[in-house]
Amino acid sequence: MVAGTNSRERGRGDGVSDAVVVARGVGKVFGTDTDRVEALRGIDLQIARGEFISLIGPSGCGKSTLLRLIGDLLQPSAGELVVNGKPPRQARLDRDYGIVFQQPTLLDWRTVRANVELPLEIMGVAREERAARAEEMLALVQLAEFADHHPWQLSGGMQQRVAIARALGFRPALLLMDEPFGALDEMTRELMQQELLRIWTETETTVVFVTHSIPEAVFLSTRVVVMSPRPGRISAVIDVPLAHPRDVETRESDDYYRLITEVREALRRGETGEGRR
Amino acid sequence: MTDASADVVATTSRWSPRVRRIMGFLGVLVVVVVIWELYKVVGKALGGVVPGTELRLRPPPDDRIMPHTWDVVLQLFRPVRRNGELTVLLLGKAALFTLREAFVGFVVGGLVGFGLGVAFVRSTLAERAFMPYVVASQTVPIIAIAPMVVVWGGKLDIPQWLSVAIIAAYLTFFPVTINTVRGLRSPAPTAMEMMRSYAASPSQVLWKLQVPAALPYIFTALKVSATASVIGAIVGELPAGFRDGLARALLEFSQQFNAEKLLAAILMSAIAGILFVGIVTWFEHRLVAAAHRQE
Numbered sequence: 001m002v003a004g005t006n007s008r009e010r011g012r013g014d015g016v017s018d019a020v021v022v023a024r025g026v027g028k029v030f031g032t033d034t035d036r037v038e039a040l041r042g043i044d045l046q047i048a049r050g051e052f053i054s055l056i057g058p059s060g061c062g063k064s065t066l067l068r069l070i071g072d073l074l075q076p077s078a079g080e081l082v083v084n085g086k087p088p089r090q091a092r093l094d095r096d097y098g099i100v101f102q103q104p105t106l107l108d109w110r111t112v113r114a115n116v117e118l119p120l121e122i123m124g125v126a127r128e129e130r131a132a133r134a135e136e137m138l139a140l141v142q143l144a145e146f147a148d149h150h151p152w153q154l155s156g157g158m159q160q161r162v163a164i165a166r167a168l169g170f171r172p173a174l175l176l177m178d179e180p181f182g183a184l185d186e187m188t189r190e191l192m193q194q195e196l197l198r199i200w201t202e203t204e205t206t207v208v209f210v211t212h213s214i215p216e217a218v219f220l221s222t223r224v225v226v227m228s229p230r231p232g233r234i235s236a237v238i239d240v241p242l243a244h245p246r247d248v249e250t251r252e253s254d255d256y257y258r259l260i261t262e263v264r265e266a267l268r269r270g271e272t273g274e275g276r277r
Numbered sequence: 278m279t280d281a282s283a284d285v286v287a288t289t290s291r292w293s294p295r296v297r298r299i300m301g302f303l304g305v306l307v308v309v310v311v312i313w314e315l316y317k318v319v320g321k322a323l324g325g326v327v328p329g330t331e332l333r334l335r336p337p338p339d340d341r342i343m344p345h346t347w348d349v350v351l352q353l354f355r356p357v358r359r360n361g362e363l364t365v366l367l368l369g370k371a372a373l374f375t376l377r378e379a380f381v382g383f384v385v386g387g388l389v390g391f392g393l394g395v396a397f398v399r400s401t402l403a404e405r406a407f408m409p410y411v412v413a414s415q416t417v418p419i420i421a422i423a424p425m426v427v428v429w430g431g432k433l434d435i436p437q438w439l440s441v442a443i444i445a446a447y448l449t450f451f452p453v454t455i456n457t458v459r460g461l462r463s464p465a466p467t468a469m470e471m472m473r474s475y476a477a478s479p480s481q482v483l484w485k486l487q488v489p490a491a492l493p494y495i496f497t498a499l500k501v502s503a504t505a506s507v508i509g510a511i512v513g514e515l516p517a518g519f520r521d522g523l524a525r526a527l528l529e530f531s532q533q534f535n536a537e538k539l540l541a542a543i544l545m546s547a548i549a550g551i552l553f554v555g556i557v558t559w560f561e562h563r564l565v566a567a568a569h570r571q572e
Contacts, residue, residue: 068470071470071474072473073470073473073474092473092474092476093476094476095475095476097474098474099470099471099474101470101471103465103467105465105467105468105471107468107486107489107490109489109492118475118485119475121485122472122475122476122477122481122485123475
């Protein structure tokens with residue numbers, strides 16, 4: 001796989017040296033000898049700076065596991081992972097990535113502002129700096145006027161935007177997202193996708209995005225990584241050369257439909273066991 | 278009927294929640310008093326036996342063993358003994374004395390309980406090793422433990438009231454430990470992963486995530502413990518032979534077979550307990566309700 005073949009037109013991410021994530025032969029086995037589950041096998045992947053990568057596949061294909069391996073929330077059983085040029089553990093300790101889960105995971109007892117400030121607090125950022133960054137991030141996700149609300153007073157979509165603001169507040173090089181819009185209704189979901197692309201463009205962050213929605217993966221990504229289960233592996237990588245900025249017109253274009261079909265067929269091939277490498 | 282109930286709803290909602298709470302409390306009190314007095318009236322009319330049988334009513338409805346409710350209240354404002362002080366003054370002082378021991382025990386027990394909870398959540402090994410003993414400690418009757426603590430305390434030259442407080446603490450810590458463990462483990466796995474992704478230190482995870490999440494659990498335990506600590510203090514006063522606490526009053530009145538005084542003392546103990554739980558609840562509203570999801 002060639003790194004950065006389809007990074008954005010911004011001219012970032014043009015070489016192995018600029019890779020934010022490198023996986024070589026990564027495998028993950030859960031459980032003991034008696035009931036071992038092989039979640040991932042032989043994952044080779046390179047993600048260049050500024051890319052937006054979607055991991056897509058059916059349940060049990062190990063896409064969330066791969067995300068957690070990159071984030072050092074799990075340790076690989078085989079192979080090697082490099083994040084931002086260092087071992088995942090060091091990348092985590094250096095706060096190189098922010099993470100967003102399917103559930104917003106906001107702390108109920110903190111205001112929206114205090115939730116966004118939480119990681120900054122933990123990192124020992126000074127009070128004024130924290131306040132300034134929280135303000136900036138809440139403006140970015142267009143929730144400035146809700147800073148003093150508590151999470152339960154916001155809708156699901158707004159809560160998830162707070163979670164994104166929180167993950168970006170300390171300016172990580174990498175944003176890991178585990179089905180962040182999975183719990184939202186379709187309308188909100190499309191709005192959030194649009195928002196996320198805008199944020200991605202403004203912050204120039206690299207994104208790894210787990211989803212099982214084909215249209216979502218195609219609309220958002222520069223590349224879609226198709227995975228298949230038992231054991232989890234990469235069955236195809238599909239470039240998405242749709243122009244930026246993407247909008248409603250993109251969703252109605254022929255190229256968009258063609259790419260959706262391409263991903264769907266890759267998924268089906270992976271399911272039936274063809275196209276194994 | 279529907280009209281009437283609609284009327285009731287409209288009437289009650291005119292009052293503030295606080296007033297409604299107080300009215301609920303008084304309503305129950307009235308019902309209890311009515312049942313009590315009704316039982317006495319009906320029981321007496323039946324001659325103290327179950328109709329058509331020789332079975333005596335228990336408790337017997339006579340005024341000596343089951344005095345009128347108003348006599349119990351009036352007893353509070355009569356002298357304890359001839360030329361003695363008013364019952365309410367004596368019991369009030371006794372309740373304050375006992376509450377002080379209970380409070381010290383409550384604070385010590387609460388801190389120990391919280392500390393144990395944190396230790397157990399930090400180390401599964403500690404939990405496995407100590408939890409059986411913690412559980413066992415609570416199955417031993419407090420009446421058996423109390424004299425021992427007082428005797429040992431005496432040998433160690435610990436002031437007696439402190440020994441009593443230790444007994445109160447003994448009853449306090451257990452619910453706090455159990456609920457602290459439960460509460461510290463209550464955050465979602467993703468919340469823990471999130472803290473890990475920030476490379477938060479264990480103490481940051483504890484104070485910024487686990488403890489705030491555990492507060493509702495801990496306060497539930499503290500309310501149980503507040504009442505338990507009063508019981509612990511009263512039971513502890515018995516072997517200590519304190520003359521100033523509620524235990525002495527309860528013991529003396531029961532030996533006198535004076536139901537009016539005894540019930541007055543029980544009433545005072547109950548008020549002490551309610552007062553204590555009320556204080557804890559006040560703190561709970563301050564610390565938890567304002568911060569956590571509330572309707």
